[in-house]
Amino acid sequence: MxxxxxxxxGMIAFVLFVTIPFWANFGKAAPEPKPELPxxxxxxxxxxxxxxxxxxxxxxxxxxxVVRNNMRVYINSEGQTFDMSLQNECMRCHTQKKKFxxxxxxxxxxxxxxxxxxxxxxxxKGWATKETENLTEEVSSKQPASHH
Amino acid sequence: xxxxxSFLVVxxxxxxxxxxxxxxxLRGLFGVVIPYAAFLTFLVGMVYRLIGWAKVxxxxxxxxxxxxxxxxxxxxxxxxxxxxxxxxxxxxMLLEVFAFRSLFRNLKAELKGPNLIYGSYKWxxxxxxxxxxxxxxxxxRHFRFFSYPVPKVIQLIDQIDSFFHIGxxxxxxxxxxxxxxxxFLFVRRLADPRLRYISLASDYLPLFFIYGLVISGILMRHFxxxxxxxxxxxxxxxxxxxxxxxxxxxxxxxxxxxxSALMAYFPFSKLVHMLGVFLSxxxxxxxxxxxxxxKPAPWWKKPKFKTYCEWQEMFKEALEQAGLPLDEDCYKDxxxxx
Numbered sequence: 061m062x063x064x065x066x067x068x069x070g071m072i073a074f075v076l077f078v079t080i081p082f083w084a085n086f087g088k089a090a091p092e093p094k095p096e097l098p099x100x101x102x103x104x105x106x107x108x109x110x111x112x113x114x115x116x117x118x119x120x121x122x123x124x125x126v127v128r129n130n131m132r133v134y135i136n137s138e139g140q141t142f143d144m145s146l147q148n149e150c151m152r153c154h155t156q157k158k159k160f161x162x163x164x165x166x167x168x169x170x171x172x173x174x175x176x177x178x179x180x181x182x183x184x185k186g187w188a189t190k191e192t193e194n195l196t197e198e199v200s201s202k203q204p205a206s207h208h
Numbered sequence: 209x210x211x212x213x214s215f216l217v218v219x220x221x222x223x224x225x226x227x228x229x230x231x232x233x234l235r236g237l238f239g240v241v242i243p244y245a246a247f248l249t250f251l252v253g254m255v256y257r258l259i260g261w262a263k264v265x266x267x268x269x270x271x272x273x274x275x276x277x278x279x280x281x282x283x284x285x286x287x288x289x290x291x292x293x294x295x296x297x298x299x300x301m302l303l304e305v306f307a308f309r310s311l312f313r314n315l316k317a318e319l320k321g322p323n324l325i326y327g328s329y330k331w332x333x334x335x336x337x338x339x340x341x342x343x344x345x346x347x348x349r350h351f352r353f354f355s356y357p358v359p360k361v362i363q364l365i366d367q368i369d370s371f372f373h374i375g376x377x378x379x380x381x382x383x384x385x386x387x388x389x390x391x392f393l394f395v396r397r398l399a400d401p402r403l404r405y406i407s408l409a410s411d412y413l414p415l416f417f418i419y420g421l422v423i424s425g426i427l428m429r430h431f432x433x434x435x436x437x438x439x440x441x442x443x444x445x446x447x448x449x450x451x452x453x454x455x456x457x458x459x460x461x462x463x464x465x466x467x468s469a470l471m472a473y474f475p476f477s478k479l480v481h482m483l484g485v486f487l488s489x490x491x492x493x494x495x496x497x498x499x500x501x502x503k504p505a506p507w508w509k510k511p512k513f514k515t516y517c518e519w520q521e522m523f524k525e526a527l528e529q530a531g532l533p534l535d536e537d538c539y540k541d542x543x544x545x546x
Binding site: 061062063064067070071074075078079080081082084085088090091092093109112113114116117119120164166167168169170171172173 | 250251254255258259262263264265266351352353354355356357358362363366367373375376377433434435436437438440441444445446447448483486506
C-alpha cells in the first residue's frame, strides 16, 4: 500500500463515521417509552393503532375544520360524536401532557407546536386564565407564535 | 435501455419487499438480516475498494491543472488551479469536496449555425450540490432514530429543516429540494440525446435507488403513516444488536429495502466517488514535477547496461576474423585493475 500514512487514518475516519450509530449508543440503554394511559377510559376517538399512527393528521384535520370551517363535531368510524377540541376533549382523558404526549414526542424528538397556543391542564395557571394578577412577565412573554 | 432496465430493477425490488413482508410476513429477513448484510457489504466493500486504490502506484504527477503553474517569481501563478504545495492541494480538495468546484466549470457545447459555441452551464453544478447537501442533511437528520436522548444539534437541524411548518408532520425543506434535484439530474440524462446515448444502467440505477428511498420516506412521513415509536424501538434495537422487526406498514420495509439495496450496491457502483474523490491522483497531488524529483515507480530497476568492452568481448572472434580493429583500451583498463 502506498501513502499508508494518509490512507489508514482516512480509512479509520470513514469507518468511524459510518458506524457512529453503533458506537455512540454502545453501553447505553434504550428506554421504552411508556405513555400513561387514562385509567377510567378504555377507548380513544379511534382505534389505538390508528391513533398511534395518525393522531397528528387527525388533530390537524380537527384544527382545520374548527378554525376554517366552524365545524366542531367529529364523527368517528363507529358513528360516535366528539367535540373537536384538544384542550376540552383530548385532555379530558389524557390529563397529563408530561406523562402522555411528551413521553413519545421526546423519545422520537418530535416537536409538535400544539402548546404554542394551547395550555395543557396542569399548567393552567398561565397567561390565559383569569388570575391575571399573579402573572409574571416571564409567563406573558411565552405567548404563542403563529397558529397557521 | 439502461433507464428501462433500472426502472424494472427498482420495481422488482418494491414487488419483492411487498410480497416478502406484505404477503409472506418475512419481517425478520427484510427488517434485520438484509439490512445488516447490506451494511456489512457497504463497510467491507468500501474498505476493500480503498485498499485496492491505495495499492496502485502513481509514479507520475498527473495533476489536472487549469491555471498557471509556479514559475519565475514575476509570473503570476494560480494557487488553486495549479497547486504547488500540499497546503494548496488541501485547499483545492476542500473546495472540490465541499463546493464541487470542478463542476462549476461545466460548459455546454452548442452548434450555432456553423460555429461551435461553449457556454457556461451551471445547472449541473446547482443540481448536484443541492442533491448532495440535501442527502447529507437527511442522513444527519435520521440520527434521531439512532440516538437517545437525541443530541440538541440534530434536533436543531430537524427544526430548521421543517421551518416552514407546512402540514403535520411538517414538510422538510430538504425533502422537497432533493426531489427537485433528483428530477433534474434524471431529466438531464434523458433530455440531451448525446447524454442519453452515453448514459448506462449504472447511471440510472443509483438515481432510481435514491429516488425510491426519498419517495418511500416522504410517503411514510406524510401519507401511509407508520407508528414512529415502534420504528425507533426497532432502529435502536439495530444498533444494540437485538432488533425486533416492527409490525408496521409495508412502506417502512420498502424504505429499508431501498436503503439496503443502495448500501449493498455502493461499493460496486459509481457511488464510490464518495471516497474516490479523495484518491484522485489528478486532484490530490501538487503540481511540482519541475521542482521536485519524485520517486520513480516502485517497479523501476536500474536497467542492465552493456559497455562497449563487454560487447567487444562477446564478438571478439567475429571482429578479428573481419579484420576490424579492437579497442585496446578495454584490455589496458583490465590490466590496470589486475
